[in-house]
Amino acid sequence: MFQLGKTIVSEEILEKNFVCNLTACLGACCVDGDAGAPLSAEETKILEDIYPKVKPFLRKEGIAAIEAQGTWVKGEDGEFETPLINGQDCAYVIFDGKTALCGIEQAYNQGIVNWKKPVSCHLYPIRIKEFSDFSAVNYHRWDICSPACSLGKELEVPVYKFVKEALIRKFGEEWFTELEKVGEEYLKGK
Structure with a gap:
């Protein structure tokens, strides 16, 4: 976990890969x-x-x-x-x-x-938990998203890049720019 402004962010959104694969899951997250x-x-x-x-x-x-x-x-x-x-x-x-x-x-x-659409849908697989002083930004695992994890790995797209538009919508452009810097440094060290 690392702090970015008034958020506490899980490294998993930098480490894990994800790209929705509607042809495989058929949008199961909307019905399951x-x-x-x-x-x-x-x-x-x-x-x-x-x-x-x-x-x-x-x-x-x-x-x-x-x-x-x-x-x-x-x-x-x-x-x-x-x-x-x-x-x-x-x-x-x-x-x-x-x-x-x-x-x-x-x-x-x-x-x-x-x-x-609701920001929670737009952000998925990221889930936000609001606390009085900060927001927790976490990666959410769901077995129905296995095809998205596989496609993300194949295309080498980290979760935070997949949901870029939604993260900007939620936290703003400046916050996302900082997240990108942290992400690039973090991934270089891996």
Whole structure:
């Protein structure tokens, strides 16, 4: 672990390799698991605001789940998260054939909304845990992402480079520039 501004960062995001491989996993992270995507308080308000614009992109099951539960829910741990369809798929998931995609991101890609998706989804496989004085930035392992780890290793793309856009979105350009410097030095020493 090392400190970077008000973050404590795991070296694993420098050491591990990762590139999403949708053809292999089919977007399983959007449909597997036992909770929705983590959300910040600010993101719950964004979801409430953009839902009418995103709704036409969603499946009927997702719309039903959102209209029954709300655009966001509090999980068992008391944290904010996206609602699920029957305790499984994220309510915002859509499918292209068998591949799970984000309905919010599809609306974003078409210029309908200006918010790509929850930062937790954009950052994956990095998970952020907020504490009062700092944020912990950690690599999250999930067996469904084995194809992404293999592809990342083959292409030699460290986790932090794969999620560059999301890290900048979360912490800013200056923070990411510092992370790159640390990453380059760290990897030279390996």
